[in-house]
Amino acid sequence: MIVLGIDTSKETGAVALTKDDLLLGELALQIQDAYLQSILTMMDHLFKETHLTIKDVDLFTVVLGPGSWSGLRIGVTTAKSLAHGLNKPIVGVSTLDALAYNLRYTEKLIYPAIGAKRGNVFFAGYRCTGDTPQRFTNYKHTSVKEYLNDLEEPSVLLLDDSLRHQEVFTSRRSDVVTIGSPFLSQIRGVFINEAGLHKFVSSGADDTLSLVPLYLQEAEAEAKWASTHNR
Numbered sequence: 001m002i003v004l005g006i007d008t009s010k011e012t013g014a015v016a017l018t019k020d021d022l023l024l025g026e027l028a029l030q031i032q033d034a035y036l037q038s039i040l041t042m043m044d045h046l047f048k049e050t051h052l053t054i055k056d057v058d059l060f061t062v063v064l065g066p067g068s069w070s071g072l073r074i075g076v077t078t079a080k081s082l083a084h085g086l087n088k089p090i091v092g093v094s095t096l097d098a099l100a101y102n103l104r105y106t107e108k109l110i111y112p113a114i115g116a117k118r119g120n121v122f123f124a125g126y127r128c129t130g131d132t133p134q135r136f137t138n139y140k141h142t143s144v145k146e147y148l149n150d151l152e153e154p155s156v157l158l159l160d161d162s163l164r165h166q167e168v169f170t171s172r173r174s175d176v177v178t179i180g181s182p183f184l185s186q187i188r189g190v191f192i193n194e195a196g197l198h199k200f201v202s203s204g205a206d207d208t209l210s211l212v213p214l215y216l217q218e219a220e221a222e223a224k225w226a227s228t229h230n231r
Contacts, residue, residue, distance in 0.1 A: 001058045005192035008039060008075030009067030009095045010160070015042045016189025017050055024050045026189045039078060057088060061196030063187060064092040065214040066114055066122040072213035080208055089205030091196040094214060099158050100126040100133035101191035102184045109155040112185070113147060115162030121147050132198055144168055151177055158185045
């Protein structure tokens with residue numbers, strides 16, 4: 001099965017082409033808001049170099065979030081449009097799930113975390129002793145303090161750039177908490193495909209029309225509108 005994965009959840013955008021368990025091609029760039037043009041250009045390059053076309057794709061995978069509000073909308077809309085136009089299945093993958101694939105076959109618990117507004121974080125906890133990370137918490141949007149309170153066992157934190165240099169993390173006990181390298185906090189396109197294919201095999205495709213980004217919190221404009229309209 002040929003799978004095309006798309007990630008526009010952060011400034012590092014990525015695309016990947018895989019065939020079953022074989023990586024055909026993968027690209028990642030610092031795209032800095034030029035999501036649509038850059039992602040389409042990367043896709044076009046991958047197809048040319050692998051001598052494939054968009055019609056050869058059997059399954060589309062896309063990162064749903066949390067992440068950049070505008071980036072997620074563009075990435076999810078692009079993937080949905082391609083899947084719908086070609087009548088192919090699509091699977092959405094959480095940003096946190098995809099990050100957990102960066103660290104497998106370890107006894108430590110894995111906690112990917114993404115900085116949110118007002119000093120909060122998005123995070124989830126995973127057991128990664130095998131080839132497929134197993135999430136054992138809900139997806140959470142909470143304070144840094146509550147996030148750190150979950151860390152009772154030896155854990156590896158996968159922190160994005162907005163969190164990495166905060167003193168509250170660097171002062172934690174090293175025998176309990178290890179902070180993973182910056183590269184482990186970046187989504188690999190090939191892991192988007194691996195996570196998406198596993199989800200597709202185990203539970204089937206998502207509904208193309210109803211698939212939406214996973215924000216875990218309201219966009220600021222939506223929150224302000226709700227407050228002024230007594231919602």
